[in-house]
Amino acid sequence: MSTPVVSHDMHKLKAWLLADAQAAGFADVGITKAKHSAHTTDGLAQFLDDHYEGDMGWLRDTADRRQQPQSMWQDARTAIVLGMNYGPDHDPMGNLDARDKGNISVYARGRDYHEVIKGKLKQLAGRLAAKSGWQVKVFVDTAPLMEKPLGQSAGIGWQGKH
Template sequence: MAKSIASIREKIRADALSEGFDAVAFTPAEAPEIQGKRLDAFLEDGFHGQMQWMAESRDRRASPTAMWPEARTALVLVMNYAPDHDPMDNLKPRDRGNISVYARGRDYHQVLKGRLKQIAGRIAAREGVEVKVFVDTAPLMEKPLAARAGLGWQGKHTNMVSRDYGSWLFLGVILTNADWAEVPEESEHCGSCTACLDICPTNAFPEPFRLDARRCISYLTIEHEGPIPREFRRPMGNRIFGCDDCLAVCPWNRFAEAGRESRLQALPGMVMPPLTELLALDEAGFRARFAGTPVRRAGIDGFRRNLLIAAGNSKNSTMISMIKDFLHSDNEG
């Protein structure tokens, strides 16, 4: 007797929950046309900054079928990583560095990808279909797919928002050549709220639903190479890797419970580490301290640049002395 699509979906949902995901939904493997237009506007305005790979992968990024023509359904999975405290409180101690919540634990790419492969393997074996796994590394627009799948909507800060989990969401996608899609698209529930736009310390949102990455502290502290423009240094405060402000102030977070996945929770020394301690790290120390975490993405030079800006913003005499030592060392080199 042939299996019903509903029963197949239920088994996949059970698989997803058993692997620590909070929700899974099924949507056609097609990006809404409006997303392609928004991507083009983003690139044409130069909002991608130095992320040239976004322009180079534009055609593949516009639709899942551009990467895999046989794709029919996108299984979009959500994992909540909400913190157990208000991250805005972490901006107050200026002698300590603030690392974005998502980067305090193990690298989510590895955590989610391993779980997705387990689920995808079971699906392929059980249903005899082809599958491909994606976690924010290939040119796939996960957020529009998640919205189309009914898992939430893209807020005015351009990130996903869920009525159940707020703004603290990791997304993973499994593409398959099977026709299992539903179309329960979630409508946008931001209303007149502009909290995420108003809180941005660098005014990175030229208008609702549009982000100029060149002004975003997350981009500047992680992706941007070279000196950070002076106009953004003071607004960075003690942020040394990423920024959570627009996520943290979303009113929908009041419905979010703290994330359950232990590997995504903060490792020792990752919440508010002393800047003096981090400034003393050499390259080997940096690699060892941040092994297996997203922070290594910045590299020692980029991370040290961020630390020096945070140290200057602290106006702490000890750290000002350390900054002078770094500058003196660079001049001698």
């Protein structure tokens, strides 16, 4: 059983979370309800009805798990959404000037960003759980969770039409 955090401590906990996340290398932190809007769930259904998933059969196979975060974790109440710039410390567009060499996309260079970010998320989540008494779960974009709408709801991103 987790210890409830009283409301006046929530402001302190949020300030701590923002500072700790920034110290861990996260650029953005947003907090939202762990619930997708009807617009989001209807959009997924329409996308699949129109067969826009193409060769991504796994999207259709996991659609029921994508409907709401509680499909991934029944007790989910809040989503803490974090953003991290995993790009290089220089402008990679300069690489395009070397026309005699191949260019590898930034996300494919170095360590797999899923591993880097998941490791940092687990560390941050562990500290949050210890400080708050809450149960936490960590997801990176490989889980059947619609993280883009959660990011938008949390105020740290948007989903374009692409």
